[in-house]
């Protein structure tokens with residue numbers, strides 16, 4: 735199943751990773767109420783090629 739993504743920033747429609755910019759190895763971050771940070775496993779972050787708005791992160795099982 736594939737979903738088409740439309741960039742909410744510039745309106746570009748994206749239906750494959752070929753149309754995304756990928757930043758590899760971006761860690762998941764959890765912020766506590768007191769402001770401290772916890773890092774978890776790294777993900778790939780996908781950004782709009784045109785305006786570089788982050789559109790999503792990879793999902794690993």
Ligand SMILES: [Zn+2]
Pocket residue numbers: 741742743744745746782783784785786787
């Ligand atoms: Zn965009």
